[in-house]
Every structure is written in structure tokens, then in C-alpha cells.
Amino acid sequence: MFDQLFLIPFLTGLCLAVALPLLGCFLRLRDEWLAALAYAHVAAAGALLALIAGFVPMLGGMGAAALVGGGKQFFAQRIERSAGGAAFALLLLGGWALAVLLAANQPLAERLGHALFDGQLYFSGSDNLYLILPWCLLLIPALFWLSRQLLLARLYPDYFQARHLPVWPVVTGFDLLAALTLALATMTLGVMGSFALVFVPPWIVFRRARSWHQGLLLAALIGVLGYVAAFAIALGFDQPFGPVLALLLIAIGLVVA
């Protein structure tokens, strides 16, 4: 596993195995866990569009996700009055439909489409690691810094208005962080591999943790343990990584729950 060939993919995924469960806790706090799938599908569609247009797919995926994440509040307010649940479902469907149509009609996009949905962790190069490592080093402290504000916005939504404080920088800032992180994760772990890390560890710790801070630490720990085990099993038995990770996390979740 620690062969040079696999070390870089392993380290790249490890960064995401810490960051995605933490992000998932905040998405679950905001009842927005569907956002993980929505942003991932939009990023996949953006990457394929960029590929066809002759641009770098990574930039296309991140650009599309950033556009949707930054504009989420705007669209959600027009689609429905309260939470962004319907907005995420529409984004998910739109991203999926566009990505599948592009893959079906463009031979070049077909291969990348499969890679994006199934994951291409083993093909991650050092350029990917040099992008994901600093991003995660930025994301994790940013999430801890935003933690109090996001909890307040969820539990006491009037807190900001009553103190004449704007809440939009907190909410939009988080949406952007979430969208860009999921775009990066989708292009490394695939749509479902990323979703498994965003969804399952938070689902476990919301049931079991005794406090918010313990929950965040446990979520990251479960993500790392699940990831390391899945990486070793998938490599040892020559299996695709994403499904092994998802099954392993589900098994951990069922045992703990």
C-alpha cells in the first residue's frame, strides 16, 4: 500500500476522509445532506462540459459547483420559501441528466463520466494532492471557525437579525466551501464514494456522540478508519474503491447504530 504508486492516491483520499465527514456534520445540522449528492452531480456535469469545450475538467467541475453553491440561497428562495431541499433535488436531477447525456453523446466524455461516477482514486496524481491537501488544511479550520455561527443560524435564526449582524456571509461562505469541497472529492473519490463519507459518519455520530465537539472528532475518526480499511481491502482484492468504502461504512454504521 505504501508503494510510491499508491502513496499519493492514499494521501489524497486521506485528506478527504478527514474533511468530508466534518463537512457532512454541518450539512446534516442544516438538514442539507442531499446537497452532497447535488453538488457532486453538478460538478460531474461541469467537468464533462469543460472537457468537451476543451478546458481542464477539474476547473469546469469546480466552477459549476462554485456557481451553484454561491447562488444556492438565491435559487432556493425562488424555488421554495424555506429550506433548500427542493433546490438540491432539482440540482441533483439536472446535474445527473446533463452528465449522462454528455457521456452518452460524446465518446471523450464517456470515459471521464464513468471515472467521475465510479471514482478514480488510484489514478490521482501529485497535482491532485497538491490541490486537495492545502484545500483541506484551509477547510478544516474554517469549519471549526464557522461552527458556532452555523449552530446559531440553525438553532436561533433570529440571533443575527436581532443583533444587526448579517448572516449571509456565514451561510453563503459555508455553501461555497461545501460545493468546492464536494467538487474536488467527486473528481477524486467519485460521486458515491464522496457521498458515503459525507453521509454515513455524521449519521452515526448524530446518534451516538455526547456533544458537538465529540461528534466532529468521532466523525473524522470513523471517516479515516473506514477509508484506510477500504483502501487496503480494495487494493488487496483488486476491487473498485468506492463501493468497498460505501459497504464498509454502512457496516460500521449498522454495528454502531
Add this chain to the structure above:
Amino acid sequence: MNDLLISAEQLVAGWQGPATAPLDLALPRGKILGLTGPNGVGKSTILSALAGRAKCYAGVLTLRPGLRLAFQTQDIPPLSGLPLSGRELLALTGAREQGLPPWLQERLKLRVDQLSGGQRHYLALWAILQAPADVVLLDEPTNNLDAAGTEHLALALRQRAAEGAGIILVSHDEAFVSGVCDQVQTMRVAPHV
């Protein structure tokens, strides 16, 4: 009058349109003002207008510049299923633990969703009541509280006011309002509603 934190003259508030009768009120530092009246008269709407949520359609509303408000609505914070301890909940708003009743003090380590409904409500209310603020707005704070909770709340409100905060509370519990408030205003039904 320098102690005046909030004043309103002929204030008419509402959400999509005017929903309250014109109201005059003045809240000095260290005083507790109670708003009562029948259901639908717009008590909660007035509180929301003071907090900047509802619209002011007529009259003049003056808030002391830089005023810090803390606002407890009747909406229960969505704490079910959330791994948040009582201590963490208080830390969110900067509320102090000192003064909590013993039956809550000893449960602060627990997740809030493991507390009883009344305990959870009181803790969520305490997080607002004891948050650093110049004015505390409370909407039906005695809901879900038993006699011990209501009695402790009355003491806490007087203590908060004695420290200089202005408090406006809306309640259907007339005995509680008359027992704890320095001034009580009964709102009347708006003629156009």
C-alpha cells in the same frame, strides 16, 4: 429618559400588511414590560417588529443606537437528534451557567435532546435570557414550564432586570405577567383586522 432603550409611538406592525392596533410603549433600562391581550391581537408580531423581523407600517419605533437584542420566539429550536450538550448550547449565545436551577445545572453535560421537554425548553430559554444583551424579548416564556420552572424564571427575570437589562415579555399567563412585570400593557384588537 436617557435610560430609554426602546420607544414606540402609535406603532402598527405586521407581516404582509398592518396587523396590530397602534401601540405606544417605552422600555427603560432595568424594567420589565409585559404585553398581554387576547389571541390574535398581535403580541408576537409587535415583538418581531422590535427585533426587526416583522414590518412597521405606521408610527415611530426608536431603538437606542447600538442596542443588542436577544429574542426568544415561540419556535422551539430544532434540538432533537442533534449531538449538542447543554453546556455547548449556553456557550453558543454566551449565556452564563451561573444562576441555573440545580435540576438543570447537574444535567449540562448531557445532550440537550436527552432532557425532558420542560428542561429543554428552559435551557433554550436560558440561553437567550442570559445572553449578553441590553434588551431581552421573550414570547410566551412560561410555555412548557412547571410551577418550579415558572417560579425560577420569575426570579431570573428580576435578577436580569436588576443588572440593567430591559425586558419585554409576551404572555397569556396574566398572573405571571402581573407578578413579575413593572408595567403591563394590554393590547387591543386592531380595528381593521
